[in-house]
Every structure is written in structure tokens, then in C-alpha cells.
Amino acid sequence: MLIGELAERAGTSTRTLRYYEAHGLVQAQRSTNGYRVYEEAELRVVREIRTLLDVGFGLDDVRPFVACLRAGNSSGGVCPDSVLVLRRKLAEVDAYIDRLGAVRQQLNAQLTHAIAHREETCPRKRQSAL
Amino acid sequence: MLIGELAERAGTSTRTLRYYEAHGLVQAQRSTNGYRVYEEAELRVVREIRTLLDVGFGLDDVRPFVACLRAGNSSGGVCPDSVLVLRRKLAEVDAYIDRLGAVRQQLNAQLTHAIAHREETCPRKRQSAL
DNA sequence: TCTTGCCTTGACGCCAGCGACAAGGTTTAA
DNA sequence: TTAAACCTTGTCGCTGGCGTCAAGGCAAGA
DSSP, X not given: OOHHHHHHHHTSOHHHHHHHHHTXXXXXXXXXXXXXXXXXXXXXXXXXXXHHHHTTOOHHHHHHXXXXXXXXXXXXXXXXXXXXXXXXXXXXXXXXXXXXXXXXXXXXXXXXXXXXXXXXXXXXXXXXXX | OOHHHHHHHHTSOHHHHHHHHHTTSSOOEEOTXXXXXXOTHHHHHHHHHHHHXXXXXXXXXXXXXXXXXXXXXXXXXXXXXXXXXXXXXXXXXXXXHHHHHHHHHHHHHHHHHHHHTTTSOOOOSOOOOO
């Protein structure tokens, strides 16, 4: 399988695949003319990468999952290193959710306050600055 | 008040203040030697900007709040344009929280699955790649 | 033979909010 | 006089995950 086919089947671009390879995530043999040749298994690897990136992982976070797949597992998440990442990410997400909750409250408070003070002086339509 | 003093009192850098000015958020007179001279009121403006940025606003989102302060209000959020931004941001935050909730569930599911399949084949310690 | 459509390796652009450095002018204190 | 501590504009760097040319090689059908 050449890079174009893999890209299409994985729903990405060739640029993306080369980028992943440059960062050590995707592997390819080379045919005599220098073309990248991929095995079927790489399709799963690429899909794993994509789904994890979609969830907010960085490329570095994805590495253990790829290694785990390469080790022959049906899922990239079952290996110890992956589990560590999963736990860390889960903690990050929780922290972020908390923070967003606080932000949400602030915004709500501002809105409430604003509605209680409608009648104040406000900038007129659109005069050029100054 | 010169730029260094404003920076210190606002807890930012001079670079940041020039950046805000370049983007039309902060205003300054110029003394004869070309130095920026700020009025006291700019301190509140800068603080408003900072708190909003901390909450996840972009510079463009902040503009109405600054204009609102300049119009003489005690709070930057009481003007109609600001309220629009507040509502929009609130919606964005809500959407983001929802998404993070879904992500959280996925991560949890992965973890649960991983724990149920501990015994699978995993990559050994740290061999150099290949 | 020529075109078409693959593939290759660079290398710059993007977004956002600055940090950091360069090269210079001004004012004050020692 | 000279150093110290301000200030000025300008420009590049940074982070991440690519998009998007650019310039060229290879394979195959008309």
C-alpha cells in the first residue's frame, strides 16, 4: 500500500502521514524507487493516532499506544505506559473541566451584573476610534 | 505614568503593553521625547484585559469591554456589545464542557478496558526503535 | 513521446500572545 | 564624563499539527 491509498483509507493527508513518520509514529518500508510502502497494520496505527489526537492528546502522548499496538495488542490502551498516559490525561481533563466550571460561573456573574445595570453609559454605535 | 510603571502595576511586561496598543486596546499620549505616557485610567483597562484573557478570551473579544470602560462605566461588561460577547463565550464554554465530559467518559472506558486486559503482550522496557 | 498521476524531499505559512534580542536615543545621578 | 536605567522601533522565535506550494523523479497508458 502506497502513501496515497493509506491516506485515503485513514481519512488523512499524505502530508500528515509523512509528518507522523518524521516523528516516529508511523513506519514504512521503501520500494526500489523510494516510495513508501505500508503494511495493512499501519492503517490501525494511523486510526489510533487520529482518534487520540481528536480527544486532545499530543503526539508524544500517543507514542505508548502505537508501541502497544505494535506489540500485538488489539487495543493500544492496554499497556502500562498507555495506562499511565490515560490516567494523566484523565486528571488533566478533570482539572480543565473544573476550571471551565469556574469560568462559567464568572461569566454568569458578569451577565447577571450586566443585566442589573443596563442603563449605564455605553459607547455609541461605531465612531472611528478616539 | 510611563510604560515601565504601568507594566509593573498591572503585573505585565512592557512588551505586552505595546502589543495591546498595537492592537488598539490600550492608549497612550506621547511626551516630547517620544515616551508613552499613560493616564491612571489605563491601569483599569489593562487589568480588565488581563482578567478576560485569563478566562480564555481573545483580544478581539476584549474590545467591547475596553470600549465600555472608556465610556465611563465602572465595569466593562455592562454594555450591550460586551453582553453579546459574554453570552457567546458562555455558550462556547458550555459546549466545551460537554465535549470534555464526553472525552472523560472515553478515557474512563479505555482505562476500564485496560484494567480488564492487563495480561496482554506489551512492549519491553526501552529498546531503541526498530 | 507525451501527458497524467502518482511519488519524493524541502521549506515557508498559520494562529496568538507574547518573550527576547538588537541597536539606538534620553535623562539622571555619581 | 560616564554609567545606569529608563525609553524607542523592529524583527525573529516559540508551540503543534499540519496546509500548501515548489521542483523534481518515476510509471503507465494513448
